[in-house]
């Protein structure tokens with residue numbers, strides 16, 4: 001059964017795209033079929049995966065299918081699943097046009113199930129679907145929530161981040177008829193500071209059972225990997241970041257050596273069939 005998640009937060013720069021990208025790589029490297037959906041007009045995920053042009057530039061292509069065209073039904077969702085160059089990892093690209101969609105079609109705000117209706121026929125072809133959201137709670141993130149159900153909320157152990165969670169969680173609860181689960185992940189954690197230790201325990205106390213045990217430490221490897229246009233598993237496979245993110249995948253997605261072995265065996269069978 002396909003597992004679908006959206007990565008969202010009200011605050012920018014907390015690691016949504018970093019988690020989406022690196023978790024997707026960990027899952028795809030483990031043999032699973034993964035669909036990424038870039039629902040952010042900034043399109044950082046798309047730039048990372050498709051920006052392999054000269055000097056790492058993002059090749060602009062007005063004809064490239066993307067999620068805004070899918071939502072306007074100018075392109076079939078199936079045709080928008082782009083190859084990324086990694087086995088098992090497909091992308092529906094983001095677009096700056098996402099910012100104008102509501103002006104072009106105000107009805108979208110009243111159709112929260114539209115994205116789900118368009119994307120759900122694709123789900124059986126994938127083991128995991130990860131939706132990278134913009135740092136706002138609006139009609140677009142609501143659509144993501146209706147599509148994916150399960151939510152991953154990266155957060156930094158900072159006072160403002162705690163206040164951000166206080167706004168986000170009631171919003172998630174309000175949507176809870178479809179949002180079955182949310183897991184908060186503490187990112188950019190510095191274990192050697194009393195402040196991070198104290199704020200992390202405060203988050204765990206405030207949201208019991210909702211905070212991932214695995215924290216992702218602050219390291220230079222993640223920004224460096226992003227700059228190199230690689231996942232951290234390719235850029236620095238033995239780094240703390242790679243270990244933290246792989247362990248996080250085990251915890252969040254229920255990965256296990258048995259599940260990976262079973263998937264690999266299934267893949268081998270698919271090849272010989």
Ligand SMILES: Nc1ncnc2c1ncn2[C@@H]1O[C@H](COP(=O)(O)OP(=O)(O)OP(=O)(O)O)[C@@H](O)[C@H]1O
Nearest residue numbers: 012013014015016017018135188217218219222223
């Ligand atoms: N654990 C970490 N250690 C160090 N740097 C990190 C870590 N996690 C993320 N970063 C860096 O923080 C920056 C912001 O991360 P990212 O783009 O993933 O955040 P975001 O939540 O997607 O932002 P936005 O809301 O703008 O989309 C990036 O430069 C990324 O490399």
Ligand SMILES: [Mg+2]
Nearest residue numbers: 016017040044
């Ligand atoms: Mg982002």
